[in-house]
Amino acid sequence: MKPADDALAPPDLDWRSVSEQLYTMRRALLLGVCALLAILGGGLLGWLVAWWAGLVPVLVAIGVGAWGVPAIGRNQRSWRYAERADDLLIEHGVLFRRLVVVPYGRMQFVDVAAGPLERRFGIATVTLHTASASSDAVVRGLPPTEAGRLRDRLAALGEARSAGL
Incomplete structure (x- = not known):
């Protein structure tokens, strides 16, 4: 992405894109x-x-x-995510950019789903659920192995940093 497109995103992060x-x-x-x-x-x-x-x-x-x-x-090219020490960042959007920051301690559970069509194309969707339904975050189009890795990592980090919920 061009630097002008990264106005929302913090610099120097290891951004990962979703699957083609x-x-x-x-x-x-x-x-x-x-x-x-x-x-x-x-x-x-x-x-x-x-x-x-x-x-x-x-x-x-x-x-x-x-x-x-x-x-x-x-x-599809606008979707990306980055893992930081205390939170997960999800950025997407072409005309209107959106950056979602989900603190690990606020996550209640992480859901990995793949419908029949997604399974046919070898992708899955990771949904991070928080106490507020409006702050749930979604990462679509991940390979199943990456979705499982992200789910396990987020679940472990969420449990370690739980905010007493």
Whole structure:
């Protein structure tokens, strides 16, 4: 990332990015939905209204796909996290940058989840739960081994630094 993009982040941290498989999964989902829209919407409108009306959903699907694929790539590259001595930092966002700092002592539990599609693409999601539901943090698109390592490390650090909750 460019230095101007790092205005929120503290300097000199070992930032880790998420897996490229997150981009691959989201791109496949987007293109699948666009293809479904083009085929079903185009076929239905072409059959019920006129052949030229069936082109509208096809053109919309092509436009959404052409805009969405690069946007998904930029979003995937914006996700990163860093572990510090007392807290975990998660940064993401393209247009609006967001930096979430979760102190280890405030974590109640760490959840690792992988749905069927995530498992197919070899990624998992780590969710850090705190006492406040609004301060929960999520790291999407980690390889399962890294997700397990992060879960174990965060659980151990959270237990060691618990704030008496």
